[in-house]
Amino acid sequence: MTSTHAFWLAGRQATGETAFDVTSPWDGRVVGAVSVPTEAQVEEAVAAAYAVRDEFAATPAHVRAAALDHVSRRLAERTEEIARLISAENGKPMKWARGEVGRAVSVFRFASEEARRFNGGDAQRLDTDAGGQGRLAFTRRFPKGVVLGIAPFNFPLNLCAHKVAPAIAAGAPIVLKPAPATPLSALILGELLAETELPAGSWNILPVPNDRMPALVQDERLPVISFTGSEKVGYAIMDSVPRKHCTLELGGNGAAVVLGDWASDEDLDWAATRIATFSNYQGGQSCISVQRVIADASVYDRLLPRVVAAVEAQVTGDPSDDATDVGPLVSEDAAQRVEAWVNEAVEAGATLLTGGKRDGASYAPTVLTDVPADVTISCEEVFGPVLTVQKVNGEDEAFAAANDSKYGLQAGVFTHDLQTAFRAHRALEVGGVVVGDVPSYRADQMPYGGAKQSGVGREGVRFAMEDYTYERVMVLTGLAL
Numbered sequence: 453m454t455s456t457h458a459f460w461l462a463g464r465q466a467t468g469e470t471a472f473d474v475t476s477p478w479d480g481r482v483v484g485a486v487s488v489p490t491e492a493q494v495e496e497a498v499a500a501a502y503a504v505r506d507e508f509a510a511t512p513a514h515v516r517a518a519a520l521d522h523v524s525r526r527l528a529e530r531t532e533e534i535a536r537l538i539s540a541e542n543g544k545p546m547k548w549a550r551g552e553v554g555r556a557v558s559v560f561r562f563a564s565e566e567a568r569r570f571n572g573g574d575a576q577r578l579d580t581d582a583g584g585q586g587r588l589a590f591t592r593r594f595p596k597g598v599v600l601g602i603a604p605f606n607f608p609l610n611l612c613a614h615k616v617a618p619a620i621a622a623g624a625p626i627v628l629k630p631a632p633a634t635p636l637s638a639l640i641l642g643e644l645l646a647e648t649e650l651p652a653g654s655w656n657i658l659p660v661p662n663d664r665m666p667a668l669v670q671d672e673r674l675p676v677i678s679f680t681g682s683e684k685v686g687y688a689i690m691d692s693v694p695r696k697h698c699t700l701e702l703g704g705n706g707a708a709v710v711l712g713d714w715a716s717d718e719d720l721d722w723a724a725t726r727i728a729t730f731s732n733y734q735g736g737q738s739c740i741s742v743q744r745v746i747a748d749a750s751v752y753d754r755l756l757p758r759v760v761a762a763v764e765a766q767v768t769g770d771p772s773d774d775a776t777d778v779g780p781l782v783s784e785d786a787a788q789r790v791e792a793w794v795n796e797a798v799e800a801g802a803t804l805l806t807g808g809k810r811d812g813a814s815y816a817p818t819v820l821t822d823v824p825a826d827v828t829i830s831c832e833e834v835f836g837p838v839l840t841v842q843k844v845n846g847e848d849e850a851f852a853a854a855n856d857s858k859y860g861l862q863a864g865v866f867t868h869d870l871q872t873a874f875r876a877h878r879a880l881e882v883g884g885v886v887v888g889d890v891p892s893y894r895a896d897q898m899p900y901g902g903a904k905q906s907g908v909g910r911e912g913v914r915f916a917m918e919d920y921t922y923e924r925v926m927v928l929t930g931l932a933l
Contacts, residue, residue, distance in 0.1 A: 456485040459659055460642035461493055462500035463652040468493055474636055477543035477780045477813045478771055484541075486635050489658050494668070500653030501598045501625035502673040508654045509595050509623040516620055517567040519648035524560035526644045527553060534609065534640055536772070541634045542608055543780040543813065545771045548733055555896055556613040562897045562913040563617035570621065570917055579933055588928045593921040595624035596697055597675040600668055604681045605782050606737040608634035612641055614896070615678050616655060618916035627656045627674060633782055635659040669693055676920055683905050690908075699909030699919045701901055703833035704861030705743040706891035707854040709876070710755055711847060712748040714866040720755050723866050727839070728762030730892035732778045732817045736837035740862045740892045743834055745841040746853045752843040756821070759841060760805050763817045778837055780813035787815045790836035793829045800824045807837070833859065847872065851879045860903035862891040883910075
């Protein structure tokens with residue numbers, strides 16, 4: 453795992469003039485070296501994708517579906533190998549890395565299924581008015597053009613899959629830019645795609661550094677941008693190319709709302725376990741990890757010690773150990789940022805119940821209460837293993853507290869009452885409400901995205917395919933309807 457990895461240019465492996473090392477955030481060892489495309493090679497890849505766009509859009513559905521099926525099967529066959537690669541480059545514990553590979557298997561399978569049924573056509577009679585006598589409108593979807601997919605480090609395989617698989621299913625060429633910290637998982641996808649019969653140029657995987665991303669964003673041959681990452685970068689991209697179609701999946705500070713009817717010992721044990729697990733999974737580096745717990749006063753005093761105990765039971769350490777629940781953050785800089793935010797909150801009056809310690813790139817699972825509303829950790833996405841807990845009185849106050857954020861990705865609501873669930877669905881300003889569980893649940897086929905500053909558009913295979921395409925109507929005239 454220390455060899456130099458080529459990138460993928462128009463379906464073939466290529467190397468540039470320079471390379472960079474990918475290092476493990478756990479122990480700093482070199483996991484692999486990755487070749488960097490030259491500017492001429494990037495131009496070649498973009499030109500190839502642009503040139504093949506009409507051919508790829510016309511590729512029979514069964515060809516695209518077969519390629520996606522193949523990638524899904526090959527990912528499943530290589531699960532353990534790929535999981536170890538994810539863990540090595542990302543610091544993700546093996547139990548979560550295996551789960552990520554399994555999700556990518558499903559994404560490509562879902563995309564294969566959607567490729568076979570997407571764009572079947574919709575017929576509409578126009579003779580509902582006299583002027584439409586004998587006319588029929590037939591609507592189909594066509595790709596908007598080449599997709600630029602920009603993926604983050606926290607799910608280095610599955611979030612690349614969420615860019616690549618829907619594009620192939622829709623017949624849209626894609627240029628994928630993986631995160632510089634974690635490019636190796638994306639390059640594995642190139643190995644598997646190269647085993648298919650997709651036309652050259654229909655997919656490219658270019659590990660270019662972030663300072664070269666603006667040139668790709670501005671390129672007029674890439675009219676669709678699918679970005680997952682920070683709010684700051686995402687909206688800077690959108691502002692720089694206002695005439696392009698941008699799908700942005702940005703940050704969040706997910707709230708788990710525990711209401712008064714979730715009151716039995718079994719209820720509270722379940723909620724505490726789920727909250728502790730999903731505030732710390734992936735080292736808290738998930739847009740929908742639990743960052744805030746909002747608990748009704750009637751259950752707060754019984755829930756809080758359960759949450760603290762469950763957080764303290766999380767096993768931290770070497771991500772290659774199957775017993776590890778929480779590994780390092782992606783870098784020591786990331787852990788230092790989390791440390792600074794927690795220290796700021798404590799100095800401002802917050803109570804530290806557990807955690808609050810850093811060791812290199814690792815940060816101990818942390819629980820805070822009495823956190824002032826104006827400190828950074830209350831306002832921003834922590835993207836680390838830190839949890840705040842607050843007490844509220846009643847449903848209305850709980851929902852108002854959940855909405856008191858510039859973000860709106862997903863929320864979890866622990867309630868048994870169906871009417872309350874529907875009120876939550878109506879009241880919460882988020883892209884998804886998960887009832888009876890934490891906000892961290894995501895099924896890869898469902899629409900996924902946020903409100904407010906959490907982004908625009910939706911991922912989830914079929915929904916991404918709709919984002920990558922547009923409707924084109926054909927009117928047939930002189931028909932005997």
